[in-house]
Amino acid sequence: MKHTKTAFSIFFLLILGSFLFIWLENELTFREQLKERSLPSGLHPIVEEKRDLLVNQAAEIGIDILITDGYRSPEEQDGLHSQGRNTPGSVVTHAQAGESYHNYGLAIDYALRLDDGSVVWDTTRDGNGNGESDWFEVAAIGKELGFDWGGDWQRFKDYPHLEITFGLSIRELQQGWRPEDKME
Template sequence: MKSLKTFRTVFSLLFLFILGAFLFIWIDRELEFRKERAERPLPTGLHPIVETKRDELISRSADIGIDIVITDGFRSIDEQDQLHQQGRSADGSIVTYAEGGESYHNYGLAIDFALRLPDGAVIWDIERDGNGSGRPDWFEVADIGKELGFEWGGDWVRFKDYPHFQMDFGLSIRQLQEGYRPEDVIAD
């Protein structure tokens, strides 16, 4: 009976020791990974998949008689901060609620578009039916974007951002700020 209690005690202590060692190693590795992620440089352009899908969006829109122009893609943190100041401490209307580092544009994962008229003018008219399909061009482009895997800002509930498309690859802004990148979640 005494040897069974001793065995249980030794087994319990051994189990706790192994569990503690495992946790120590796991925490140490996690801290190392966090440090590596935090030191990753920010992107300097569109993610290659977003770039490819952007080009497909332009091409597929043209195929149905809608000429679009990409008005914005990658944005640096400084550019985002300047845009955020618009309508606040700088002239103009408010066009974003995201400060630098809070936009998918800052990580090369978002684009904005507008319609281009035959005379070259660029417009943001979400009701225009320039190709005569009976449906606004803007929403036809939105459908194409969603088919290509983009999330469309026009579907957002809190704030409608009709020109905006993004691919988050399952990453939140917080994760991107912590250094995670789409390559961390995309399996090749």
């Protein structure tokens, strides 16, 4: 009886080990394929179109903006994440590679460009003289175009940030979900 239990245990462990080996091999293959086929290399076409509309509509009311960031590669994201932690500078993001909508081509950042060509991140500036903050006017245009604005976030205010998520979470994007290239 003891030999039967031992044989059964060995048989069970062999079956379990085989199952785990096959599962792990398939999981690694799936992740490699997902990484190869699904990471974008630029802005999503709809985000790109809305970015251009934002720049033009801001210019129509006398605000010159510069898009300071759009798509970010995983390496760029990790470089920004290390800033203020492992490299000199201030912390500018809490997102590591794969944790930012920038990594999926779904986000942009902007700043105000002055007449002399310099760039400022001044949220109180009223360069067009209408009594309203240029920064908040640009954010309002962005929201009208369908962007979510980082200045509305509860915990970490990211005033330069605009994103269109298409209803997808970062977790879903990490799992390979992607928005359509056209709006219906």
